[in-house]
Amino acid sequence: MSVLDKSNKEKLILEVAQKRFGQYGVEKISMQEIADDLKLSKASLYYYFPDKESLYKAVVEKEQHEFITSITERILSIKEPDKLLREYVNTRLSYFRTLLNLSRLRLEAYSDLKPVFRETMIQFKAKEKEIIVKIFKDGVSKGIFFINDPVMTASLFLDLLKGLRISVVNDKKTLFIDDEEYSKLLYNTVAFTDIFIKGMSIK
């Protein structure tokens, strides 16, 4: 079942769960609490979602979908590849923050990720990479970027962004990022993107 063809009730449940998970993280919210929020019994909640994992997965996929939709929209309105890339890293960072709140445990680590999530994550990474590859290739064809291997370079770019994100989280015990840390991360990310763009640009 796709994100698009859900019943109203399911959508409502997803919204409530999204809000709750976003506030305290999956492992701190019980199914009972979500049911209470919906003024529903827990058993009824299980009528819609077979288990907690699938509910969480649906919320994560909803977030992913919202991010991809949002960024795809912008792609249509922005013409310059470099501007586009800057826009991308911005949006991506706020999405990162959302995901962080959603789980409150090292979300970007494959290691202790259940197979179900591994798959959705791989899919997301593929979409993400596709977007960046498109931007890079566009830049090349417009004569702005000089890139030998756009696919490899896209991977590298995404790895570096991820690295910056992880660096911040890795240094902390409590998996939460405050405004100050966020703006510092944003600053670093922007500075990095500038240099990277310059590094790819025709001299």
Add this chain to the structure above:
Amino acid sequence: MSVLDKSNKEKLILEVAQKRFGQYGVEKISMQEIADDLKLSKASLYYYFPDKESLYKAVVEKEQHEFITSITERILSIKEPDKLLREYVNTRLSYFRTLLNLSRLRLEAYSDLKPVFRETMIQFKAKEKEIIVKIFKDGVSKGIFFINDPVMTASLFLDLLKGLRISVVNDKKTLFIDDEEYSKLLYNTVAFTDIFIKGMSIK
């Protein structure tokens, strides 16, 4: 007491500990085992080092010292800043691998680091930064690099390198990096350095 003015016995102990910690990590090697290696009683080992932490700290500082010495040597023989930077990332990466073996737990994370280590780590980061700043400033004065804020850019560069390293480790349960992963990390690091250098170079 500096790394330089230790008794022969202390040096020997450090070598043995360095080897042992390097093989299995600190937490998997007992003081008894190190003492056995040295054909010494555990109590004697404690005669030289007041506790395990200080022994471990001494080993880490030895490694740091070896790295800094090694890289400083190269700085003297290499003239071109870009070549120097490439040399740096190479050496730094092999040092990373050593440290990884030494602890086998997220060493680069400040969070659960005892104050003693936090200090030596801060010192090391400062030295590291100093080296990069020097390389950058040299590049600027030689008219090769164009950098507005060399200090900030050095921080960013080091953060990005760290990010790439952490990305690899973060995805794993077992904190060990094999040859294949290492060469992939090296490849990414080199590719990144190339783009970064280009991004800093005068057009």
Add this chain to the structure above:
DNA sequence: ATCCTGACTATTTTGTTTAAATAGTCAGCT
């Protein structure tokens, strides 16, 4: 005085049991 040791104690880690919390099921009602 320097270096070393066996025999000790203190602390940390690991394993085990039990209790509590929460996930998940189901027969049956509306």
Add this chain to the structure above:
DNA sequence: AGCTGACTATTTAAACAAAATAGTCAGGAT
């Protein structure tokens, strides 16, 4: 089809015991 109370199954947390290892010390050897 959608919902529920009352149930069971699993997971997590707390408490305790046992094992491993860190760390101490009085005193012996050189």
